[in-house]
Amino acid sequence: MADSRRMINSRGTDTLLQLEDVYTDIGRYQILHGIDLKVGRGRVTMLLGRNGAGKTTTLRTVMGLWKARKGRIEFEGRSLLDMATPDIARLGIAYVPEGMGIFGQLTVRENLLLATGPEGFEQERLDRVLQRFPALKLKWDSPAGLLSGGQKQMLAIGRGIIEKRRLLIVDEPTKGMSPAMVDQFIEALLALKADQTTLLLVEQNFRVARAMGDDVAVIDQGRIVHSGSMADLNADEALQQRLLGLSLGATDR
Amino acid sequence: MSSPAWILRRDQWQQWAPYAVTPVLILAALPAMGVGSWLTLTVAGLSMGVMLFLMASGLTLIFGLMDVLNFAHAAFITMGAYVATSVLGRLTGWTNDESLAMNLAAIVLALLAAAAATGTLGFFFERIIVRRVYGAPLRQILITVGALIVMEQLVIVLWGPDAIALPKPVALRGSVIVGSSSIETYRLVALAVGLVVAVAMQLVLTRTRIGLLVRAGVEDREMVEALGYRINRLFIGVFIAGTALAGMGGMMWGQYQGLVNSQLGDAVNVLVFIILIIGGLGSVGGCFIGAILVGLTSNYVGFLFPQLAVGSNILLMFLILMWRPRGLLPLAGH
Secondary structure (H helix, E strand, O other): OHHHHOOEOOOOOEEEEEEEEEEEEEOOEEEEEEEEEEEEOOOEEEEEOOOOOOHHHHHHHHOOOOOEEEEEEEEOOEEOOOOOHHHHHHOOEEEEOOOOOOOOOOEHHHHHHOOOOOOOOOHHHHHHHHHHOHHHHHOOOOEHHHOOHHHHHHHHHHHHHOOOOOEEEEEOOOOOOOHHHHHHHHHHHHHHHHOOOEEEEEOOOHHHHHHHOOEEEEEEOOEEEEEEEHHHHHHOHHHHHHHHHHHOOOOOO | OOOOOOOOOHHHHHHHHHHHHHHHHHHHHHHHOOHHHHHHHHHHHHHHHHHHHHHHHHHHHHHHHHOOOOOOHHHHHHHHHHHHHHHHHOOHHHHOOOOHHHHHHHHHHHHHHHHHHHHHHHHHHHHHOHHHHOOOHHHHHHHHHHHHHHHHHHHHHHHOOOOEEOOOOHHHOOEEEEOOEEEEHHHHHHHHHHHHHHHHHHHHHHHOHHHHHHHHHHHOHHHHHHOOOOHHHHHHHHHHHHHHHHHHHHHHHHHHHOEEOOOHHHHHHHHHHHHHHHHOOOOHHHHHHHHHHHHHHHHHHHHHOHHHHHHHHHHHHHHHHHHOOOOOOOOOOO
């Protein structure tokens, strides 16, 4: 029964999250003008686009932080449109906003604890997170506000995976990171991918997008102007030139 | 080239200075008066401070979590004192008993009744009135000021326009002599009650999951929701707790004054707002420091410079804000 609800997209993968013709307004401004997006189960989908194109709005609309005016948003065949943010999160969706949503006055431990169920930490998962991000162990009882930018990013990702999630949504994870940190970060997320976590990432850095993405969608002026596999995009130089003008302006920053 | 360990770096000093203000004030007051007066006034100031903390902490918690400045808070303070008059009026057997245990039992019962009554009222107040105006500051001011007026009139309808006596229990009326200073017994009781509540509050905030959610919600409500918690439920809980604390503070304050009238809450409200501003709006720790500072300053200045007594707290607020424009322990994101 569950299988009949799943939609199969053109590439034959199983769709976890699907947006169809989604319109979102913020105040008087229309930001999204009919977004169509599919996120395949177990895949890494990169959402590219320049500033103001509607990337963050798309993610916030999925989380119910902004309400779509019209359209359909389905997660495993279930409509998210009329659900409140906490209920959407409880379906197993972790969201890391731009700026990471770290609670600076709380300790690293408390930040992670917030993302666990009422029983608290599951030792095995906690060990895995701390093994992957050893800095968090060192700063365990320090206020998270005192962490460096990279450590905060690790904490935000750690919080996203401290419990089993169906989907991890991350808004601009590498913003402001040094190149060395970016490499470390790519490695961490690729390890997640190996755990079969589905990822939806907004990214401005094409090098990062290329290193991690299975699928790619490019958004411009509130619409998806291209979507397909990262491999196809990599192979098509002309398409890259056309889209990169829209999405990034440069191949690397 | 590092400086010795006992010298605070500038940032460490910035971090710890707010906590040093109170001890510095207490020590500075000592040479200005005899030890006897100093002890009397310090205990008086501390007990006034913790009573003010009870009244102010609820308001600052509600503001911190929900960004609602509840001007009706004063009415909950008044209401708590009136409920106490009714409860203790039926327990005269206990309060007139010479035994300290019976007296304290009466106080605890009155405190619980005041908290239950104002907390219940707070529940309906949040559900019926405040929830409609989240995120709309102007409407919050109008509706909570309106509610303040209505509730004060309601008090007059229920208990009549005349002031009602709220006598202290017999065993708590006198003073304790310590060396050359005399300390009113009731102040010690108020101090103990206030500290117990403050410690309990601190434990709930730092040791429980609810407390963790409240602290997280004060920083970033949206992220708490994105982690799967229904923040509206937290709002109701904090509103009930905040108004219950106001009721308890009102009861202690009314009994300390010995007389309760419908303006009781209004009279302390100015001090409550000064405390919130000094401490940093929304910060419970700042609220505690601010309340103690206001209590001590009122007592010290009233003794040393009686002509300045009325304006002393405004002056205190002015000085603190000159030093720290956002209050002693400002919250991130507010």
